[in-house]
Amino acid sequence: MIRMQNVVKNYGANTVLSDVTFEAHEREIFGLLGPSGAGKTTIINILTKQIEADAGEHDTGVTTFETGLMLDEDGLYTRLNCLDNLYIFADIYGIPKEKAMQALKKVGLEDAAKRQVQKLSNGMRQRLALARAILHEPRVLFLDEPTSGLDPATARGIHRLIETLRENGATIFLTTHNMEEAVKLCDSVALLNKGKIVEQGAPAEICERYGAIKTVPDLESVFIKLTGVELE
Amino acid sequence: MRSTKAIFIKQAKDIFRNPMILIEFIIFPAVALIMTELIAKTNDAIPPNMFVTMMASIFTGMALIPTMAGIIAEDTERQSLRFLVMAGVKPHQYLLGAGGFVLLAGIIGSGVFTLIGSFTAEEALKFLTVMILSAAASIILGAAVGILSKNQQSAMAASMPLAVIFGFTPMIASFNETIEKAASVLYTQQMNVIVNDFSANFPLAIAVIAANIAVFSVVFAVAYRKKWMRTSAR
Numbered sequence: 001m002i003r004m005q006n007v008v009k010n011y012g013a014n015t016v017l018s019d020v021t022f023e024a025h026e027r028e029i030f031g032l033l034g035p036s037g038a039g040k041t042t043i044i045n046i047l048t049k050q051i052e053a054d055a056g057e058h059d060t061g062v063t064t065f066e067t068g069l070m071l072d073e074d075g076l077y078t079r080l081n082c083l084d085n086l087y088i089f090a091d092i093y094g095i096p097k098e099k100a101m102q103a104l105k106k107v108g109l110e111d112a113a114k115r116q117v118q119k120l121s122n123g124m125r126q127r128l129a130l131a132r133a134i135l136h137e138p139r140v141l142f143l144d145e146p147t148s149g150l151d152p153a154t155a156r157g158i159h160r161l162i163e164t165l166r167e168n169g170a171t172i173f174l175t176t177h178n179m180e181e182a183v184k185l186c187d188s189v190a191l192l193n194k195g196k197i198v199e200q201g202a203p204a205e206i207c208e209r210y211g212a213i214k215t216v217p218d219l220e221s222v223f224i225k226l227t228g229v230e231l232e
Numbered sequence: 233m234r235s236t237k238a239i240f241i242k243q244a245k246d247i248f249r250n251p252m253i254l255i256e257f258i259i260f261p262a263v264a265l266i267m268t269e270l271i272a273k274t275n276d277a278i279p280p281n282m283f284v285t286m287m288a289s290i291f292t293g294m295a296l297i298p299t300m301a302g303i304i305a306e307d308t309e310r311q312s313l314r315f316l317v318m319a320g321v322k323p324h325q326y327l328l329g330a331g332g333f334v335l336l337a338g339i340i341g342s343g344v345f346t347l348i349g350s351f352t353a354e355e356a357l358k359f360l361t362v363m364i365l366s367a368a369a370s371i372i373l374g375a376a377v378g379i380l381s382k383n384q385q386s387a388m389a390a391s392m393p394l395a396v397i398f399g400f401t402p403m404i405a406s407f408n409e410t411i412e413k414a415a416s417v418l419y420t421q422q423m424n425v426i427v428n429d430f431s432a433n434f435p436l437a438i439a440v441i442a443a444n445i446a447v448f449s450v451v452f453a454v455a456y457r458k459k460w461m462r463t464s465a466r
């Protein structure tokens with residue numbers, strides 16, 4: 001479904017992605033893992049056609065309209081309330097306005113529907129950004145670090161929502177540098193370091209391959225074994 | 233069309249929650265009203281429409297240019313524009329929505345100035361025509377500044393001098409003949425020429441304003457091609 005083949009991206013003399021190949025299947029939660037600066041956001045930007053790759057092929061299997069997006073910057077209109085932020089996009093997509101409230105309910109923001117974005121907490125803003133991403137019920141959802149900076153309870157809520165979305169047929173492509181999150185949530189992962197995929201597969205499988213199953217699968221130690229780089 | 237309308241509505245909702253911008257649209261007509269009622273109407277030495285003209289050109293420069301530039305720069309800086317584009321909004325649809333709203337605000341402002349002034353029907357029509365064309369000129373110029381600006385701060389820094397030049401030159405020109413001659417190439421000055429003397433050459437004034445619009449459109453087109461062309465290809 002979502003795939004990249006031999007993708008290269010340079011910024012001047014700086015090679016950000018050197019030869020990236022991976023595949024994410026339909027209806028799975030796919031995690032792209034790597035430390036800060038590995039190139040995760042760059043990969044999302046290429047897949048969503050916001051920037052162009054210098055070489056290689058890539059495809060998401062869906063149109064822009066079937067794509068939902070949550071980036072590191074939320075781009076919300078801070079003076080408007082939650083509902084008005086979603087109405088703008090409902091109008092653009094040409095979908096019924098009721099979908100806005102439905103999306104807010106899904107992320108547990110229905111009580112804050114009329115609250116101005118600038119008065120929301122970080123976690124609430126992030127959930128609103130997620131509501132905007134799922135508003136038009138996209139088939140593929142790109143989430144760039146959807147739980148970064150959130151408290152564990154809010155993060156768990158987002159995990160549950162992501163799982164529900166997959167059960168309803170969506171494919172989720174997320175990035176994270178939280179290995180625990182990846183093991184718990186993802187059906188398959190790719191480990192990215194310095195613009196290269198160093199390993200990919202189901203989290204438990206990968207851990208088994210590298211003898212990293214203690215009480216829980218320990219993807220983190222696999223990553224350190226492969227790259228010598230610690231994640232956080 | 234759907235997208236243009238969505239952006240237009242977004243802008244309409246936003247302005248009432250944005251006191252900084254809202255005040256600019258209210259203050260200049262308000263000052264014109266107060267000065268006209270308190271000073272111009274009670275003092276025979278002062279032309280009845282002096283403050284209307286003065287404030288109308290300040291409004292056209294100071295309210296419209298920075299507002300248009302600010303909207304685009306804010307949406308760029310906060311990455312809102314990125315989400316709009318990803319949702320399928322084309323850059324020209326965005327600009328039409330945002331520019332259309334500022335134009336509507338400009339037209340409403342022009343209407344208010346017309347009501348404050350003492351005009352015959354024909355004069356009012358001439359005044360409205362030059363005002364609305366001038367508003368369009370300001371919006372195109374502001375859009376070019378907005379597209380070229382990285383963030384709101386640089387948009388403010390770039391649009392303020394332009395706003396001051398176009399907004400205040402007519403007022404200064406009324407005190408100095410040399411400045412008046414030089415200023416006659418400015419669209420806001422032509423607005424003043426017409427209102428101060430409705431028997432002045434109206435087609436010439438319209439031609440000068442149109443020439444201003446043409447120049448701003450070229451600047452705008454260059455900015456658009458340079459910064460946004462790639463966006464529209466998506």
Ligand SMILES: Nc1ncnc2c1ncn2[C@@H]1O[C@H](COP(=O)(O)OP(=O)(O)OP(=O)(O)O)[C@@H](O)[C@H]1O
Binds near residue numbers: 011016036038040177
């Ligand atoms: N527009 C740009 N110009 C130059 N270099 C860039 C640009 N965007 C990204 N980079 C570089 O590309 C590399 C990868 O960046 P990217 O944002 O993809 O990393 P990331 O894995 O998302 O990191 P993080 O976890 O911090 O978000 C970094 O070294 C970054 O400095």
Ligand SMILES: [Mg+2]
Binds near residue numbers: 042072
């Ligand atoms: Mg990133």
